[in-house]
Amino acid sequence: DTGVSQNPRHKITKRGQNVTFRCDPISEHNRLYWYRQTLGQGPEFLTYFQNEAQLEKSRLLSDRFSAERPKGSFSTLEIQRTEQGDSAMYLCASSTGQASSYNEQFFGPGTRLTVL
Amino acid sequence: RKEVEQDPGPFNVPEGATVAFNCTYSNSASQSFFWYRQDCRKEPKLLMSVYSSGNEDGRFTAQLNRASQYISLLIRDSKLSDSATYLCVVETSGGSYIPTFGRGTSLIVHP
Numbered sequence: 001d002t003g004v005s006q007n008p009r010h011k012i013t014k015r016g017q018n019v020t021f022r023c024d025p026i027s028e029h030n031r032l033y034w035y036r037q038t039l040g041q042g043p044e045f046l047t048y049f050q051n052e053a054q055l056e057k058s059r060l061l062s063d064r065f066s067a068e069r070p071k072g073s074f075s076t077l078e079i080q081r082t083e084q085g086d087s088a089m090y091l092c093a094s095s096t097g098q099a100s101s102y103n104e105q106f107f108g109p110g111t112r113l114t115v116l
Numbered sequence: 117r118k119e120v121e122q123d124p125g126p127f128n129v130p131e132g133a134t135v136a137f138n139c140t141y142s143n144s145a146s147q148s149f150f151w152y153r154q155d156c157r158k159e160p161k162l163l164m165s166v167y168s169s170g171n172e173d174g175r176f177t178a179q180l181n182r183a184s185q186y187i188s189l190l191i192r193d194s195k196l197s198d199s200a201t202y203l204c205v206v207e208t209s210g211g212s213y214i215p216t217f218g219r220g221t222s223l224i225v226h227p
Contacts, residue, residue: 033215040124042203042217043160056214091159105215107159 002026004108006092012114013082020078021111025094032075033105034067035091043091049075082115089113119143120206122218129225133194137221139204140186148207149180149187153200154220160203163189194225 005024013019025032030051035043046065047057051072064082069075079086089110095103121140129135141149149166164171166178166187177190187206191198204218
């Protein structure tokens with residue numbers, strides 16, 4: 001399967017714990033996005049990478065959230081000191097990222113986080 | 117006011133019906149517009165881009181009205197398989213390209 005993959009698919013954690021999610025984009029894609037989606041809402045932009053550079057980060061993203069893409073390939077999203085309000089589906093997407101244009105984003109299946 | 121607004125529906129239509137959704141956006145500097153489809157418990161997938169001159173792909177037609185700041189999606193001859201949530205996406209450039217998704221419009225096509 002050459003699509004976007006995400007691990008784990010489901011994560012249940014207790015409030016206050018740290019969690020880390022991984023995203024493996026389509027291999028030739030240099031843009032990678034993280035989104036959060038809750039029931040009845042569209043995906044909410046969190047952050048985006050062009051290769052290994054984190055170019056944008058949502059103002060809504062608290063300092064408990066951090067993302068990395070160290071070698072410009074896979075990415076990790078870490079949430080520290082989780083809160084019940086962090087419960088959501090975390091989606092990763094990748095695109096070819098041609099300069100100065102939008103490219104179709106291909107989404108992974110998501111990681112569903114439940115904070116007890 | 118939200119940046120991108122959609123009527124969440126649901127729109128309940130019989131097979132064969134024509135249905136239209138609108139999506140309004142608040143930032144007049146928005147540059148790119150798209151419709152994505154999301155099936156229940158699945159990830160979003162691109163349905164079509166929306167061009168200034170309007171564009172058609174089979175039974176689907178997308179239109180952009182910059183003056184009134186809305187985009188529309190028309191589905192003709194609805195099929196049961198069209199049942200899904202349709203997400204409007206607006207992209208604004210401020211150096212980088214940040215996509216903003218609407219909350220989606222739910223469509224249910226019944227026999």
